[in-house]
Amino acid sequence: MPTHIDQLDTPAVLIDIDRVEANLTRTQTYADAHGLKLRPHIKTHKLPRFARRQVELGAIGITCQKLGEAEVMADAGIEDILLPYNILGTEKLHRLRRLAERVALAVTADSLVTIEGYARTFADAASPLRVLVECDTGMGRCGVQTPDEAVALARAIDASSGLAFAGLMTYPPAGAPAAARAILAAMAEALRSAGLPPTMISTGGTPDLWSAHETTIATEYRPGTYIYLDRYQVAKGVGTMDDCALTVLATVVSSPTPDRAVIDAGSKALTSDLLGLSGYGTVLGYPDAVIAGLSEEHGTIDLSGSALKPAIGERLRIVPNHACPVSNLFDRVHLVSADHVVATEIVAARGRVD
């Protein structure tokens, strides 16, 4: 087994465990100071080891986006899971019922169609399935649009024998926490007025993590990327490059001109996510290098503005724009402390598409 990162073949994903621990501890400390409960989203790491660590440090449970991810985490001993997704389809609903029999589970719905599926599946269940109504607080993705719709869905949940109305869930857009807060408050108020007070109000997102305590009506917060951070989160001011725990180790395989280096990490390693940024990642130690283009197996670095030129064969560490989908592209990741490889972990919840 390799004991130093120089012995690893490339491309490879390195996870700095000291930074992971610092990121987790910093966030849990912040949450504790404000009486906030954390329910971390495991999509970023997809590793049972880190999910268990998040709970150990004080998280009240975890968030999974996919039933398949939740099944992996239940197998790993996690006991409290929120699936903030509309689960539809016979096969998935059967799996959901089986999952609900072994962990404390809550799901979301933003339509009667989804609620009817849950109600059919849990009609004869020993304990009711907790269902939150998803509301759109500006993201423009899923979620009810008005307080009236939220009340109507809460009533439908409440009227179903196998279901329990549990509250509200939202994924707010980055950078607009005040506006999202106002929408969420109006939804909650309408539910209280209708006699269906939300016991859970779940919100999240790493970009606005440090203002989470201002959403005082929330009962829990679901950050995901905070464990690794990435170039996008640094751009949003959540941390610095020195806090980024996930890097892609790549080798310079070609340098056809003095201003161009090509690495063996393309979109199959870094993903083509731009998230509004310029370039596909930050090359550590080469502040003026720009990862200008990716094909599947090549990353093309523009060195025209960089006095430093990496040599062919040189190994580079890259902070990707978006850490989460990188975790989904690698069967294994290497946990490192400084340049030492501490462990190699199978990404157990990778590729759980359904």
Next chain:
Amino acid sequence: MPTHIDQLDTPAVLIDIDRVEANLTRTQTYADAHGLKLRPHIKTHKLPRFARRQVELGAIGITCQKLGEAEVMADAGIEDILLPYNILGTEKLHRLRRLAERVALAVTADSLVTIEGYARTFADAASPLRVLVECDTGMGRCGVQTPDEAVALARAIDASSGLAFAGLMTYPPAGAPAAARAILAAMAEALRSAGLPPTMISTGGTPDLWSAHETTIATEYRPGTYIYLDRYQVAKGVGTMDDCALTVLATVVSSPTPDRAVIDAGSKALTSDLLGLSGYGTVLGYPDAVIAGLSEEHGTIDLSGSALKPAIGERLRIVPNHACPVSNLFDRVHLVSADHVVATEIVAARGRVD
């Protein structure tokens, strides 16, 4: 086992085997008519079954971009493999030597550093490693820039006891075949003048597939995406939507407004590759629907210009912008004929990052 696509859980990848067969046959027939040799790139499908079928239909061998893919294909009985990549690093070079002992193998180089690694590794090999010089014909990625550089590298290969200079390799940019041809011809001419005539001249790319016969000096052509086609290739005029063999089956999980539907296929299913196109795929049966945004597990469809509105729970088939990275995101794909599931295949060469 599901026998109809309605029984499959979503998101799922469907491969229409009748279209695959038609695409493969059409291309092989075209190649045969022009005396062209095909060496298909397996990165698109990553399936031993289809690699074998390509060879059975007349391909002279296959192309793999990664050593790990080549190892999978060698295990599957493929006997002739081109790896058009600079292979660097001790571990990879050891694997390359082992691979060369069991298949007819050729690799590429565009620098002395790469050649030196090959030379060291194969110095005492029973038969020499065939090495092609990669040249840049306008792609701006890897490859030597001038005929003089090509000659210098060919000489270095020729002077190494464990290596055999085999010719030229290029991946030309889409839409500029004439310019690429001229550069390639100049490289070949310089090599002939230097007494190192290229016996292999390998070019490729599906976008300019139907003008492949105009590059008369090429000895082989490496199309990849032609087996499935995709939205990008249709935009380039290589085929029509009715030729596209790979679709992503997704379910509408939400419709928060009449003009918005959300599907359970996001960037983890469709990838965030745009390739210059508008939107992240074509929704079959909904010509005016626009897949306007993707997050990891959600695809947001803008229906503002569409009179047809898919219902929650409805299943949609989507032609992705780029088929190849989709194959890399799913552990298995379903082979279908019309709406019938014929087989489910493990994507054996998925995730071979090194």
